[in-house]
Amino acid sequence: MIRHSQLLRTVAAGGASLVLTLSLAACGGSADSADGDSGTIHVLVYGDATNKVEKKLVDTFNKTSKVKAVLDTIPGADYQSKLQTIISGKQAPDVFFNWGGGSIKPYVDAGLLMPLDDFIAKDPRLESDFLPSVFNTAVVDGKPYGVPMRGTQPVLLFSNKKVLNDAGVTAPRTWDELLTAVKTLKAKGITPIALGGGDKWPTQMWFQYLYDRVAGPELFEQAVKGDKNAWASADSKKALGRLKELIDAGAFGTNYDSVKFTDGGSPALLATGKAAFELMGSWEYSTLQDAYPDFVKSDLGYGAFPAVEGGKGDPANVAGNTNNFYSVLKNTKHPEAVAEFLKLMYSDEFVQAQLSVGNLPTTANTPKFLDKAANPEYSKYQYDLVKKAPSFQLSWDQAFPPAATTTIHQAVQQFFNGQMDTDAFIAAMQSLPAA
Amino acid sequence: MTTATAPAVDSEETTRNRRRPARPGTGAGRPGFAWAAPAAVFFGLFALVPLLLVVVLSFTRWNGLGSPEFAGLENWNKLLDDPVMVKSLWLSLVLTVLGVLVQTPLSILLGVWAAGHQRNRAVLSAIYFVPLLLSITAVSVLWRALLDPNFGIPSQATWLFGDGNLFGVQTSALGVLVLVSTWQFTPLHTLLYQGATRAIPQVLYQAAQIDGAGRVRQFFHITLPQLRNTVVTSTILMVVGGLTTFDTVLILTQGGPGTDTTNSAYYMYQKAFKSFDFGMASAIALLLVLVASLVSLVMVRLSGYDKMRSTMEGV
Numbered sequence: 001m002i003r004h005s006q007l008l009r010t011v012a013a014g015g016a017s018l019v020l021t022l023s024l025a026a027c028g029g030s031a032d033s034a035d036g037d038s039g040t041i042h043v044l045v046y047g048d049a050t051n052k053v054e055k056k057l058v059d060t061f062n063k064t065s066k067v068k069a070v071l072d073t074i075p076g077a078d079y080q081s082k083l084q085t086i087i088s089g090k091q092a093p094d095v096f097f098n099w100g101g102g103s104i105k106p107y108v109d110a111g112l113l114m115p116l117d118d119f120i121a122k123d124p125r126l127e128s129d130f131l132p133s134v135f136n137t138a139v140v141d142g143k144p145y146g147v148p149m150r151g152t153q154p155v156l157l158f159s160n161k162k163v164l165n166d167a168g169v170t171a172p173r174t175w176d177e178l179l180t181a182v183k184t185l186k187a188k189g190i191t192p193i194a195l196g197g198g199d200k201w202p203t204q205m206w207f208q209y210l211y212d213r214v215a216g217p218e219l220f221e222q223a224v225k226g227d228k229n230a231w232a233s234a235d236s237k238k239a240l241g242r243l244k245e246l247i248d249a250g251a252f253g254t255n256y257d258s259v260k261f262t263d264g265g266s267p268a269l270l271a272t273g274k275a276a277f278e279l280m281g282s283w284e285y286s287t288l289q290d291a292y293p294d295f296v297k298s299d300l301g302y303g304a305f306p307a308v309e310g311g312k313g314d315p316a317n318v319a320g321n322t323n324n325f326y327s328v329l330k331n332t333k334h335p336e337a338v339a340e341f342l343k344l345m346y347s348d349e350f351v352q353a354q355l356s357v358g359n360l361p362t363t364a365n366t367p368k369f370l371d372k373a374a375n376p377e378y379s380k381y382q383y384d385l386v387k388k389a390p391s392f393q394l395s396w397d398q399a400f401p402p403a404a405t406t407t408i409h410q411a412v413q414q415f416f417n418g419q420m421d422t423d424a425f426i427a428a429m430q431s432l433p434a435a
Numbered sequence: 436m437t438t439a440t441a442p443a444v445d446s447e448e449t450t451r452n453r454r455r456p457a458r459p460g461t462g463a464g465r466p467g468f469a470w471a472a473p474a475a476v477f478f479g480l481f482a483l484v485p486l487l488l489v490v491v492l493s494f495t496r497w498n499g500l501g502s503p504e505f506a507g508l509e510n511w512n513k514l515l516d517d518p519v520m521v522k523s524l525w526l527s528l529v530l531t532v533l534g535v536l537v538q539t540p541l542s543i544l545l546g547v548w549a550a551g552h553q554r555n556r557a558v559l560s561a562i563y564f565v566p567l568l569l570s571i572t573a574v575s576v577l578w579r580a581l582l583d584p585n586f587g588i589p590s591q592a593t594w595l596f597g598d599g600n601l602f603g604v605q606t607s608a609l610g611v612l613v614l615v616s617t618w619q620f621t622p623l624h625t626l627l628y629q630g631a632t633r634a635i636p637q638v639l640y641q642a643a644q645i646d647g648a649g650r651v652r653q654f655f656h657i658t659l660p661q662l663r664n665t666v667v668t669s670t671i672l673m674v675v676g677g678l679t680t681f682d683t684v685l686i687l688t689q690g691g692p693g694t695d696t697t698n699s700a701y702y703m704y705q706k707a708f709k710s711f712d713f714g715m716a717s718a719i720a721l722l723l724v725l726v727a728s729l730v731s732l733v734m735v736r737l738s739g740y741d742k743m744r745s746t747m748e749g750v
Contacts, residue, residue: 081708088500106711110500198602200691255584257603257692263576265583274585403498403710414693417603 040068041334041341044083044093046324047073050150053353057344067337080402087112087329094332095341099398100138100146100325102224106401107327108140114330115143119339126339129346133392134362137322146325147342151359152386153281155205155320159301163190163276171301175213175242175308182251185276191253194275196261200409203256203416204396205279206243208319213308214239217317217391224399226434231426235312240415240422242308247416257417264291271295279305281320282382285375286358302378304385318385319393323362355379362386404432486724492717499711510718519694519702520719524726526609527698531677533613535670542621542669546628547658560629567622575686578615605695608688612696615683620676624669631665632658667738674734678727699723 045054051073058069072093074082080103086092087107098104107113120127127135130148138146159171164181167188172178182192196202211220215235223230230236246252253275259265267284269275271292278284289296307315326345328338344350346363354361355373360382373379386392397405411428414420420428493510497503514520549560566574581587584599593599601607639657648656681700684690690697690705697705699719707716 084499084708084711106498106500112500198689198691200689254598255600255603258582258584258600260579263580263583265585269585403712406705406709410691410693413691417692419693 039066039334040070041094041332041337042070042072043326043341044072044074044096046079046097047075050354050357050359053350053357053359054149056353057350060349061341061344065337065340067334069337069341084402092329092331094334095326095328095338097149098138098146098325098327099321099394100323101140101394101399102401102404103398104138104145104325104327105140106403108145112330113145114328114332114335115145116147116328116342117143119328119335119342120144122339123343125346126342129364131362131387133386133389134322137392137394138325138327146327147345148323148362149326149345150324150361151282151354152323152362152382153283153321154318154382154386154389154392155209155279155281155305156284156302156382157305158270158278158280158284159303160270160273160276160295160299161301162299163273164301167276169276171303172306173303174306178306179246179249181276182246182249186250190273191269191275192251192277194259194266194269194278195252195256196259196266197252197256197413197416198258198260198265199262200413201395201397202261202266202280203412204408205281205319206246207239207412208393208396209279209305210239210243210308211236212317212319212391212393213305213313213315214242214311216312216314217393220393220396220399223429224434228430231429236426237422240425243415244422252416257413267291282360285378289358302381314390316385316389317391317393318389320395321398322392322394360386400432407432489717489720492714493721495714497713499713503714506714510714514715514718514722519697520699520722522694523697523699523702523719524722526696527678527680527700527723527726529609530612530680530698531674533609534616534677534680535673537613537617538621538624538673539666539670541617542624543628543659543662543666545621545625547632547654549625549629550632560625563625564622566619569619571619571682572686574619575615575683578611578618579687582611602688603692605692608692608696611687612680612683615687616676616680620673624673627665627669628662631662635661667734670738671731671734674730675727678723678730699726 043054043058045051051071055071058071061069079097083096083098087096088110092112104113116126126147127144131152134148134152135144138144138148157171163185164171167185167190169181169184170177172181185192208220215233215238219230219233219235259269261267261280264287266275266278267280267287268291270278271288285296285300285302288300304315304318326342328335328342332338346365348365348369351361351363351366351369352372355366355369358374360366360373360379366383370376370379370383393399397408400408407428411420411425414428415425492503494506494508495503496506496509545563549556549563582589582599582601584590584596584601587599589596589599589601601611635658639661640653643653643657679700680698681704684696684698684701685704688696690701700723703716703719703723706712706719
């Protein structure tokens with residue numbers, strides 16, 4: 001008798017504690033999905049400083065809409081991983097932030113996304129109010145899947161004007177001028193070009209531009225579709241050759257792989273005059289503005305990537321992040337509400353809010369407000385650059401699907417540090433999955 | 436002697452029996468299956484079931500979207516031909532061995548010292564313990580900043596660091612990884628050794644002193660042999676930690692330069708959450724489980740941990 005009751009008690013206690021643990025574990029998941037069908041749409045964005053603009057627009061939307069929008073954020077570095085794990089499940093958002101191109105291709109292939117043709121048919125401004133080179137980044141297999149929702153981020157060649165003046169160097173417009181500048185600066189004991197090689201994607205920016213300038217945008221267009229011969233072509237080898245020339249000239253110093261952009265290392269080199277140039281996305285400006293406002297006011301220079309003599313690419317072409325996009329899940333329960341929400345992305349309020357945080361929207365009405373931007377001159381320069389660009393090359397690691405990112409990043413790093421030669425680099429790129 | 440101790444045991448047993456009457460049968464109050472059930476169910480649910488799922492996943496193609504597709508031995512064939520996989524196993528072993536070799540002597544010395552009664556010992560021990568209380572992520576970010584080639588320690592000590600390209604060269608990048616784990620985890624092992632040293636009976640040292648043994652001799656002939664079991668415990672902890680090193684790699688080197696610090700745990704993460712190749716990642720995870728099990732099996736056999744003889748015989 002005693003034995004029996006004791007067994008019972010033990011089992012009961014054990015069972016109770018187990019149930020408790022399980023219910024605790026389950027809590028994390030159930031809270032989100034519970035309100036999914038009661039007249040709300042979930043908007044998922046990359047968590048960073050621009051979230052206050054997104055919050056503002058959601059508030060504006062909720063003032064008039066019966067279906068309420070809820071803004072969810074995932075902190076930067078984890079965004080893509082987290083998105084991939086929730087997008088096909090019950091916690092999937094209705095609308096989500098992405099980079100267009102390869103970043104949404106796998107979702108399109110899996111039939112998860114809604115083509116926006118119907119939305120655009122009802123409201124043509126969802127397409128016509130955006131710069132075409134930007135809008136086209138989110139066109140997959142001939143159908144539009146995204147509406148631009150932040151600022152454009154072309155990659156520019158930034159410089160420290162004071163260092164250039166002291167060394168008697170002018171901002172280079174051609175590749176040869178850049179090589180000469182590198183030699184002059186190196187002789188003065190200055191690292192010619194700051195590079196956050198530890199992050200790897202800053203290294204990749206040099207490849208993007210050289211391939212564009214030497215071979216034109218067509219080579220990469222072919223390559224990303226899976227044409228392996230593109231990588232092995234003469235133009236590809238020529239682009240790598242020019243880049244090798246720059247590396248071997250000591251343009252980046254020797255310790256760039258220990259430097260990062262993300263922890264402020266490489267911008268600090270530029271701002272403190274230890275380096276003369278840095279190739280970086282337009283966000284470099286706000287990064288430096290936060291850390292070195294005096295430097296930005298007096299000595300920060302910026303310009304387009306130099307032309308390469310004899311190259312096929314138009315020197316007016318740009319590379320970088322065309323914009324970020326909102327894409328829509330096919331099984332959203334409130335497509336009408338989502339369409340209304342997307343219309344805010346070309347509103348005056350949106351443009352003004354983006355400009356106030358230093359982003360440069362790519363809508364038709366943007367020029368109206370450029371005078372009120374945080375830095376009108378810089379914003380106008382970028383807007384014209386992007387508007388006039390015959391081609392806007394999306395960053396390689398975003399043009400390819402996420403599965404390719406690691407290989408690209410390793411290859412660019414190993415080409416720079418000499419672990420890979422031209423042939424090995426070409427072989428690595430040929431192994432990438434097609435977008 | 437024996438006659439003197441035997442009644443003592445007897446009397447103890449009788450008093451215990453008097454207080455708590457003996458229950459009939461053998462199982463009464465003894466741990467049976469019912470007692471183990473909560474833990475067993477917990478272990479099954481959170482260890483065995485996931486492990487089985489990983490086994491299944493390793494034979495599939497899955498990018499996290501839709502349902503996994505059966506792929507037969509595709510992942511395993513690719514994995515065994517993959518030079519990065521072999522390299523990553525080597526790197527895991529190198530990191531583990533270096534970790535053990537650096538941390539063990541350090542923590543034995545610190546632990547034995549901390550077991551004494553010197554002035555300021557308590558204060559200093561408390562300070563040495565601090566790194567263990569910090570998050571490994573915070574510690575890694577901190578060291579990354581300290582070792583910045585242009586603005587950190589290397590820029591002020593060029594005679595030692597040269598151009599400071601610590602993260603751009605394999606040997607120094609591995610060195611940094613070992614350094615940071617050592618800095619963080621030595622306190623834990625110091626604590627183990629401190630406790631074990633305190634447990635060594637003083638009579639041993641007193642006898643040695645009478646025999647004229649100096650401090651060094653006492654250390655090598657009493658302290659170290661008495662710490663044998665603790666060395667085994669501590670080493671096993673280090674090996675387990677070393678083989679699964681991940682956080683420091685993620686934050687300090689991201690597996691770079693190239694794949695030069697991509698250990699198996701990081702390679703698995705890369706395949707799963709960067710390339711979204713969950714089938715391949717599961718195969719790597721399983722391989723890591725197999726290798727780790729093999730290593731611990733060998734260690735248990737070699738060290739005699741399975742028998743764990745008392746070091747107190749004759750005391």
